[in-house]
Amino acid sequence: MASKLLTEGIKSRVRRPSLFSKLTTINDVIESGFFKDGMRIGWSGFTGVGYPKITPNALADYVEKNNLQGKLKFDLYVGASTSAENGMLSRRYPYQLGKILRSEINKNHIKFADKHLSEFPLDLVSGYYTLEKKGNVIEKLDVAIVEATAITERGNIIPGASIGAAPEIVQTASKVIIEVNTALPSFEGLHDITLSKFAPYKFPNLIQRVDDRTYIPCDPDKVIAIIESKEPDHTLNSEPQDEKSQGIANHILDLFEHEVTMGRLPPQLLPLQSGVGNIANAIIGGLANGPFTDVEVWTEVIQDTFLDFWEHHKLSFASATSVGFSPAGFKRFYEMWNELKDRLVLRSQSVSNSPEVIRRLGVIAMNTPIEFDIYAHANSTHVCGTKMLNGIGGSADFLRNSKLSIIHTPSTRPTKKDPIGISCIVPMCSHVDHTEHDLDILVTEQGLADVRGLAPIERARLIIDKCAHPEYRPILNDYLNLAEKECMKIGAAHEPHLLDRVFKMHSNVLSENNTMRINSW
Numbered sequence: 001m002a003s004k005l006l007t008e009g010i011k012s013r014v015r016r017p018s019l020f021s022k023l024t025t026i027n028d029v030i031e032s033g034f035f036k037d038g039m040r041i042g043w044s045g046f047t048g049v050g051y052p053k054i055t056p057n058a059l060a061d062y063v064e065k066n067n068l069q070g071k072l073k074f075d076l077y078v079g080a081s082t083s084a085e086n087g088m089l090s091r092r093y094p095y096q097l098g099k100i101l102r103s104e105i106n107k108n109h110i111k112f113a114d115k116h117l118s119e120f121p122l123d124l125v126s127g128y129y130t131l132e133k134k135g136n137v138i139e140k141l142d143v144a145i146v147e148a149t150a151i152t153e154r155g156n157i158i159p160g161a162s163i164g165a166a167p168e169i170v171q172t173a174s175k176v177i178i179e180v181n182t183a184l185p186s187f188e189g190l191h192d193i194t195l196s197k198f199a200p201y202k203f204p205n206l207i208q209r210v211d212d213r214t215y216i217p218c219d220p221d222k223v224i225a226i227i228e229s230k231e232p233d234h235t236l237n238s239e240p241q242d243e244k245s246q247g248i249a250n251h252i253l254d255l256f257e258h259e260v261t262m263g264r265l266p267p268q269l270l271p272l273q274s275g276v277g278n279i280a281n282a283i284i285g286g287l288a289n290g291p292f293t294d295v296e297v298w299t300e301v302i303q304d305t306f307l308d309f310w311e312h313h314k315l316s317f318a319s320a321t322s323v324g325f326s327p328a329g330f331k332r333f334y335e336m337w338n339e340l341k342d343r344l345v346l347r348s349q350s351v352s353n354s355p356e357v358i359r360r361l362g363v364i365a366m367n368t369p370i371e372f373d374i375y376a377h378a379n380s381t382h383v384c385g386t387k388m389l390n391g392i393g394g395s396a397d398f399l400r401n402s403k404l405s406i407i408h409t410p411s412t413r414p415t416k417k418d419p420i421g422i423s424c425i426v427p428m429c430s431h432v433d434h435t436e437h438d439l440d441i442l443v444t445e446q447g448l449a450d451v452r453g454l455a456p457i458e459r460a461r462l463i464i465d466k467c468a469h470p471e472y473r474p475i476l477n478d479y480l481n482l483a484e485k486e487c488m489k490i491g492a493a494h495e496p497h498l499l500d501r502v503f504k505m506h507s508n509v510l511s512e513n514n515t516m517r518i519n520s521w
Contacts, residue, residue, distance in 0.1 A: 034224070160181060162324075280368070353394045369409055384430050
């Protein structure tokens with residue numbers, strides 16, 4: 001069987017001949033009975049790229065064909081979101097995307113544990129989620145399923161467009177299945193990979209530059225199967241910029257110019273971190289046409305507008321853990337490969353999201369929450385406090401440890417019954433992921449609130465004035481004035497709240513009214 005699967009593509013990508021004997025098909029692995037109910041499986045991937053594409057689909061087909069729904073389920077450990085998840089999960093860690101998966105999580109059909117992305121790989125290696133002792137043997141992950149674009153002479157894995165937690169997943173797993181993707185170019189030379197260790201630990205190299213390069217170490221004896229894949233990454237088209245996202249971007253770009261003028265930022269800024277979505281695209285697109293040159297990036301995910309940033313010769317170097325381009329963006333990326341391969345490096349998420357490195361480099365962090373409140377707390381994970389959206393991801397890794405922390409959101413989001421929409425600025429967040437101590441700048445299309453050094457009551461008035469939608473400004477001011485008046489009566493007005501009414505806007509939107517525009521407090 002192995003000799004029949006030894007294609008020219010495999011010969012050119014697998015440089016350790018002894019591994020040719022491991023060539024097989026995923027159907028043969030499944031039919032052998034290797035996959036069992038309750039297995040702890042880790043796989044590669046981060047934001048829809050670099051994930052195994054053959055194995056998940058084959059397992060789903062096998063379950064459906066043999067009527068094994070609910071009888072063959074797994075605990076899944078992935079660095080972040082992927083595009084290959086399905087209904088065979090009993091548990092999922094630590095960040096996810098997708099309507100079906102989100103629905104199953106919110107129905108408690110899938111147990112989901114959220115975690116800061118910087119901490120997840122370290123916790124995995126420490127056995128926090130998987131450690132089990134059987135006799136004298138300590139077991140962690142049963143199997144790692146990872147995508148590679150090549151395998152070195154020593155059997156080490158060269159990943160593709162993402163790293164995420166793949167090094168720790170391979171490090172922790174008892175067995176490894178490698179999908180060698182011969183449809184993608186080899187990404188060799190684009191990675192700088194380190195492994196997590198038990199505390200107390202130190203990074204092998206003290207990173208002091210964004211452009212400080214390797215492979216994922218893998219013991220060939222752990223490899224039980226090598227499968228050829230010819231599936232591309234199935235990414236989505238880039239989110240278009242709209243009037244609101246452009247307005248937010250303009251406020252942030254004006255802030256950068258002001259900070260340079262005031263001497264708080266250097267002319268080339270500090271290394272930038274940007275989240276994903278249309279606001280992030282608008283900000284990076286604006287920088288591509290802006291006055292700043294020799295800009296560096298230290299982030300999680302590189303999106304399409306970074307290509308414009310490079311083409312305009314404004315971006316000197318970028319470090320990330322994933323390149324999440326659209327299909328059109330990947331086409332451009334491969335066309336620009338020779339120019340960009342020495343100006344981009346992909347790192348493990350334990351490094352890209354490391355609080356210590358973020359603080360040492362002085363990163364400027366920019367992320368989008370679901371909502372923020374008048375005192376500058378932010379909610380990134382739970383809609384109306386109970387419904388999980390995606391997870392905290394790396395937003396807190398960056399916002400809490402950055403030199404300058406910025407959150408940005410439209411002032412309102414539309415609903416079916418309210419053309420103005422629900423307010424993204426509320427009296428108190430229905431769930432708090434980022435506290436008032438972590439955030440410096442809050443931005444909507446309405447304006448920008450710089451809350452550095454302000455007392456809570458000062459922050460509240462500024463946020464309402466600068467960030468709230470005009471329809472909600474009087475509602476929020478009425479709440480603040482009433483809360484301050486009532487709390488003054490008992491000498492507790494440092495950060496005044498009315499606990500019996502503070503979530504009235506949220507309650508109203510959950511009712512048949514489906515709006516946050518209440519008539520009175």
